[in-house]
Amino acid sequence: MPNSFETLAIHAGQEPDEQTGAVMTPIYQTSTYAQTAVGQHKGYEYSRTANPTRTALEACLAALEGGDYGLAFASGMAATDAVLRMLSPGDHVLAGNDVYGGTFRLFDKEFKRYGLNFSYVDTTDLEQVKAGLRAETRLVWLETPTNPLLSVTDLGAAAKILKTQSKPPLLVVDNTFATPYLQRPIEMGADIVVHSTTKYLGGHSDIVGGAVVTHLEDLYTRMAFLQNAVGAVPGPMDCFLVLRGLKTLPIRMDRHASNAEAVADFLVDHPAVERVLYPFHPTHPQVEIAQRQMRNGGGMVSFIMRGGEKEARQLAESTNIFTLAESLGGVESLIEVPAAMTHASVAGSPLEVDPGLVRLSVGLEHIEDLREDLEIALEDVN
Numbered sequence: 279m280p281n282s283f284e285t286l287a288i289h290a291g292q293e294p295d296e297q298t299g300a301v302m303t304p305i306y307q308t309s310t311y312a313q314t315a316v317g318q319h320k321g322y323e324y325s326r327t328a329n330p331t332r333t334a335l336e337a338c339l340a341a342l343e344g345g346d347y348g349l350a351f352a353s354g355m356a357a358t359d360a361v362l363r364m365l366s367p368g369d370h371v372l373a374g375n376d377v378y379g380g381t382f383r384l385f386d387k388e389f390k391r392y393g394l395n396f397s398y399v400d401t402t403d404l405e406q407v408k409a410g411l412r413a414e415t416r417l418v419w420l421e422t423p424t425n426p427l428l429s430v431t432d433l434g435a436a437a438k439i440l441k442t443q444s445k446p447p448l449l450v451v452d453n454t455f456a457t458p459y460l461q462r463p464i465e466m467g468a469d470i471v472v473h474s475t476t477k478y479l480g481g482h483s484d485i486v487g488g489a490v491v492t493h494l495e496d497l498y499t500r501m502a503f504l505q506n507a508v509g510a511v512p513g514p515m516d517c518f519l520v521l522r523g524l525k526t527l528p529i530r531m532d533r534h535a536s537n538a539e540a541v542a543d544f545l546v547d548h549p550a551v552e553r554v555l556y557p558f559h560p561t562h563p564q565v566e567i568a569q570r571q572m573r574n575g576g577g578m579v580s581f582i583m584r585g586g587e588k589e590a591r592q593l594a595e596s597t598n599i600f601t602l603a604e605s606l607g608g609v610e611s612l613i614e615v616p617a618a619m620t621h622a623s624v625a626g627s628p629l630e631v632d633p634g635l636v637r638l639s640v641g642l643e644h645i646e647d648l649r650e651d652l653e654i655a656l657e658d659v660n
């Protein structure tokens with residue numbers, strides 16, 4: 279199998295069905311598997327442990343991330359949960375101070391209760407990463423670009439810092455916003471990549487799912503144990519839908535990015551907008567790092583409205599094509615106000631976001647329609 283991304287996205291982990299020749303991986307809608315004698319089976323016993331549709335998805339995700347092992351979960355949060363469960367009481371986790379609100383909530387409201395310690399730094403500043411490491415730091419959790427501020431961390435440089443520690447912590451990268459088509463953290467030194475497959479990998483806002491990928495067998499073995507022991511697994515239908523989404527990931531991401539770039543250019547010049555955050559825009563503080571480690575700038579654009587909260591809410595309620603909704607990464611464009619919606623759970627914490635911030639998931643509609651939709655809605659804001 280050639281290993282170009284586009285070809286792997288369509289074929290990795292997937293062969294025509296041996297029995298029928300079905301080209302698409304069947305949806306193995308079964309919980310259990312017949313055994314020919316006690317303990318004798320064809321590699322599948324029970325679908326919490328393994329299911330052939332899930333196996334195909336896991337292999338495809340591993341190939342796309344340049345890892346050796348993939349594990350699919352029922353949501354991005356379930357994938358995050360599996361990674362954190364490898365730690366023990368007293369261990370310290372250093373995380374970015376702009377991670378997804380749900381990630382912070384799981385760390386702060388749950389894992390802290392079990393004796394893990396967390397601290398948060400601006401990971402775009404590697405001096406803060408260095409200074410934040412402790413003797414008992416076992417894991418560094420990075421998002422890049424971040425949700426919702428689209429801040430970019432130099433992954434190769436961060437990995438190098440961790441490798442110089444006497445007991446190097448695991449480097450975990452949530453690659454949901456970039457996808458493996460734009461950015462491959464394992465090649466830059468990460469140990470584990472985490473995804474919410476709900477977003478670009480599924481790509482059509484029709485499933486909730488998650489995944490982890492690693493190239494390290496011991497981590498895979500531990501997380502596969504947790505996947506089975508805890509049981510937060512996706513059903514075969516959802517695995518099929520993510521597999522289908524992956525086949526068009528490269529062309530979707532290219533169009534998401536060209537539309538997002540045009541939207542960012544339009545917003546930068548608009549008088550009602552104070553500041554635009556887009557990783558490949560020349561005004562982005564880490565544009566050089568972004569251009570070095572990402573293939574394009576992705577489909578997310580965040581911006582701060584000049585007025586503030588009232589104006590942000592007004593805008594989000596005025597667009598027509600941009601649907602007011604949480605989530606991201608589907609073919610349709612979405613608009614939201616993170617402080618009141620996706621990131622409400624970080625209110626009052628060090629991760630609190632500006633109430634005037636608006637986040638766009640720029641979809642695949644015609645760019646002129648998207649621009650006009652924003653233009654008309656911005657005119658109405660006062």
Ligand SMILES: Cc1ncc(COP(=O)(O)O)c(C=O)c1O
Pocket residue numbers: 353354355356378380381421425452454455473474475476486487488605
């Ligand atoms: C960056 C990031 N990571 C993880 C998650 C959690 O994924 P899920 O909603 O699939 O549990 C999200 C959800 O928005 C996200 O944006």
